[in-house]
Amino acid sequence: MAAITLQGVTKRYGSVTAVQALDLAIHEGEFMVLLGPSGCGKTTTLNMIAGLEEISDGTLLFDTTDVTRLPPHKREVAMVFQSYALYPNKTVAENIAFPLKLRRVPKAEIERAVAGVAEQLELTPLLGRRPNQLSGGQRQRVALGRAIVRQPSVFLMDEPLSNLDATLRLSMRSLIKRLHHQLKATFVYVTHDQAEALTLADRIAVMRGGVVQQLDTPEGIYERPANIFVASFLGSPQINLLREGLPRPDWVAEGRDVIIGLRPEDVARPGEGLATLGGRVELVSPLGSETQLEVALSGGSVTLRVPKDWRVREGEALEFGVDPARLHAFDAATEQRIAP
Amino acid sequence: MARRLMLALFSALFVLYVAGPVLWLLSSSLQMESEITAVPPNWLPPHPGLHNFSAIFSAGDSAEYVNRGIAGFLPSGAANLLPSLYNSLQVGLWVAALNLVFSLTAAYAIAVIDFKGRRATLYTVLATRVIPDIALVVPMFLVIRNLGLINSLGALVVTYLAVTVPFTIFILISYFEGIPRDLYRASRIDGCGHWGALRHVYLPLSLPALVAALMFAFLTSWNEFLFALVLTQNVAAQTLPIIIAGFVMDFTTSFSFVNAAGVIAILPPVLLAVIFQRYIVSGLTAGAVKG
Numbered sequence: 130m131a132a133i134t135l136q137g138v139t140k141r142y143g144s145v146t147a148v149q150a151l152d153l154a155i156h157e158g159e160f161m162v163l164l165g166p167s168g169c170g171k172t173t174t175l176n177m178i179a180g181l182e183e184i185s186d187g188t189l190l191f192d193t194t195d196v197t198r199l200p201p202h203k204r205e206v207a208m209v210f211q212s213y214a215l216y217p218n219k220t221v222a223e224n225i226a227f228p229l230k231l232r233r234v235p236k237a238e239i240e241r242a243v244a245g246v247a248e249q250l251e252l253t254p255l256l257g258r259r260p261n262q263l264s265g266g267q268r269q270r271v272a273l274g275r276a277i278v279r280q281p282s283v284f285l286m287d288e289p290l291s292n293l294d295a296t297l298r299l300s301m302r303s304l305i306k307r308l309h310h311q312l313k314a315t316f317v318y319v320t321h322d323q324a325e326a327l328t329l330a331d332r333i334a335v336m337r338g339g340v341v342q343q344l345d346t347p348e349g350i351y352e353r354p355a356n357i358f359v360a361s362f363l364g365s366p367q368i369n370l371l372r373e374g375l376p377r378p379d380w381v382a383e384g385r386d387v388i389i390g391l392r393p394e395d396v397a398r399p400g401e402g403l404a405t406l407g408g409r410v411e412l413v414s415p416l417g418s419e420t421q422l423e424v425a426l427s428g429g430s431v432t433l434r435v436p437k438d439w440r441v442r443e444g445e446a447l448e449f450g451v452d453p454a455r456l457h458a459f460d461a462a463t464e465q466r467i468a469p
Numbered sequence: 470m471a472r473r474l475m476l477a478l479f480s481a482l483f484v485l486y487v488a489g490p491v492l493w494l495l496s497s498s499l500q501m502e503s504e505i506t507a508v509p510p511n512w513l514p515p516h517p518g519l520h521n522f523s524a525i526f527s528a529g530d531s532a533e534y535v536n537r538g539i540a541g542f543l544p545s546g547a548a549n550l551l552p553s554l555y556n557s558l559q560v561g562l563w564v565a566a567l568n569l570v571f572s573l574t575a576a577y578a579i580a581v582i583d584f585k586g587r588r589a590t591l592y593t594v595l596a597t598r599v600i601p602d603i604a605l606v607v608p609m610f611l612v613i614r615n616l617g618l619i620n621s622l623g624a625l626v627v628t629y630l631a632v633t634v635p636f637t638i639f640i641l642i643s644y645f646e647g648i649p650r651d652l653y654r655a656s657r658i659d660g661c662g663h664w665g666a667l668r669h670v671y672l673p674l675s676l677p678a679l680v681a682a683l684m685f686a687f688l689t690s691w692n693e694f695l696f697a698l699v700l701t702q703n704v705a706a707q708t709l710p711i712i713i714a715g716f717v718m719d720f721t722t723s724f725s726f727v728n729a730a731g732v733i734a735i736l737p738p739v740l741l742a743v744i745f746q747r748y749i750v751s752g753l754t755a756g757a758v759k760g
């Protein structure tokens with residue numbers, strides 16, 4: 130079992146609906162990221178896949194087997210928690226060995242497996258320690274080790290990196306990516322960090338209020354956001370959204386009430402084939418390789434990222450070019466994308 | 470400085486107040502009857518000796534104790550003391566062990582498993598302890614009689630479980646709720662069923678609370694008087710408190726003998742407390758603060 134299919138999966142806590150009729154087909158060997166703001170139902174979805182939360186409504190399939198009512202220990206999934214969840218009374222070695230011990234794997238085989246995993250995750254010198262004698266990054270590697278030692282075909286991760294500092298997060302991110310290549314297992318990864326999602330995912334499901342807003346590749350999500358929520362959730366700085374002041378793309382019907390979106394980096398020097406816009410520069414923030422600008426247009430102010438050689442000064446007027454094909458258009462009432 | 474002195478003074482007074490009766494019990498258990506009743510009292514035994522204790526352990530042939538005038542006389546039920554001590558131990562250990570089995574599983578279910586009516590279950594269990602024991606004596610007597618358990622150790626074990634299990638469930642639940650939920654989740658993912666999660670996560674991480682529960686159950690049944698009085702009739706099932714209380718109902722009371730019996734009654738709980746003392750403090754405060 131490696132492909133995961135959710136059909137109309139719903140979770141209700143009393144009157145609160147945490148996840149609403151979720152349809153999601155996760156392919157075998159895929160790295161699927163569930164991305165969304167706090168409280169949107171990511172953890173709940175993951176826990177339902179794991180069997181840790183009962184499914185109120187709908188069906189969950191592993192390949193073609195219905196596992197909706199199967200308890201977690203029969204589902205053969207591995208999971209990594211944000212809090213690491215290491216057994217405090219067990220050593221690192223015992224923590225990693227625990228899933229195998231429960232499966233009555235012969236002792237010699239367990240030792241071999243633990244040694245192999247420890248080698249892979251650089252935990253060998255720490256095997257005799259207890260979790261409270263480890264740093265956060267080491268703990269998270271132990272948690273990873275406990276998950277991979279079983280060689281499961283499904284991996285669930287709930288914000289595994291959010292308790293780590295920025296540098297560690299980067300190195301752990303590439304470790305996880307490497308693990309995915311090596312293990313060829315299906316990964317479902319929960320995060321609210323868009324950079325993590327964009328770098329790791331084969332596909333991203335963007336969630337909001339228990340509903341999937343868009344399911345697509347990282348590129349698709351970024352380039353063709355399905356609605357205003359997705360457009361503004363991804364991208365840093367945020368996409369500029371204006372009712373007026375930006376040119377209307379030619380695929381938008383005349384007279385339709387729309388909101389136009391412009392990614393801060395989608396600007397150039399005025400030139401051939403570009404729509405030219407102008408405004409007063411209100412703020413200049415040099416970022417090293419680039420410069421971030423606040424520019425007041427007729428319909429409101431926009432944030433732009435421009436090469437540092439533009440040499441812009443606050444208070445001056447600025448003219449810049451925009452490729453109309455790179456603009457995003459959304460219906461003002463439904464907030465849905467208007468595709469070219 | 471004055472503050473510290475006052476503090477020390479009041480502490481000393483308090484210790485005296487708490488420990489005084491116990492010290493007097495110890496001291497008088499080593500004295501002869503005439504020395505105990507002397508005026509002014511002998512705070513320390515003038516001729517310390519173990520005669521009272523040897524009288525307890527040889528209560529069958531009491532001639533020496535009486536005739537040599539060491540203590541004067543033996544209470545009428547003296548020969549029952551050792552059997553009742555054994556009864557008390559048996560009841561206490563059974564109650565402690567069974568209590569742990571029942572309250573551990575019940576507390577796990579209520580604290581961990583999300584079933585309909587878990588709060589209601591907890592409140593119902595706790596509500597049974599709001600009723601004073603004296604109101605329960607007669608119904609309990611009828612239940613026990615209909616079970617055919619009157620005058621058996623089983624009667625006491627069943628009754629004491631009913632008294633202690635609700636409290637220990639409560640202690641354990643508050644302790645369990647302080648154990649991170651993710652540990653439970655991890656254990657389920659790793660392959661544990663509910664029994665496995667109980668054994669591998671909740672049991673090892675709640676040792677202090679378990680020891681507190683054990684102590685509580687043992688001490689409660691060790692000290693219990695009311696139910697034991699009603700539910701048992703003779704030495705086959707009577708416990709230490711009943712027998713010792715019987716000594717002072719004689720026409721005259723042998724204080725030397727009674728006090729020696731009292732010392733013996735104190736020993737098992739004290740032993741338990743010493744053995745488990747490093748767990749007790751954290752266990753007794755378990756319900757107070759989560760985490």
Ligand SMILES: Nc1ncnc2c1ncn2[C@@H]1O[C@H](COP(=O)(O)OP(=O)(O)OP(=O)(O)O)[C@@H](O)[C@H]1O
Pocket residue numbers: 142145146147165166167168169170171172173174321
């Ligand atoms: N046991 C519960 N009882 C009631 N409501 C709950 C419970 N667990 C979660 N919820 C609600 O369900 C919704 C989704 O919660 P969930 O934990 O899945 O969010 P999340 O996307 O993981 O958020 P975060 O990024 O903060 O972890 C939230 O509104 C939350 O308040």
Ligand SMILES: [Mg+2]
Pocket residue numbers: 171172173287
């Ligand atoms: Mg979450």
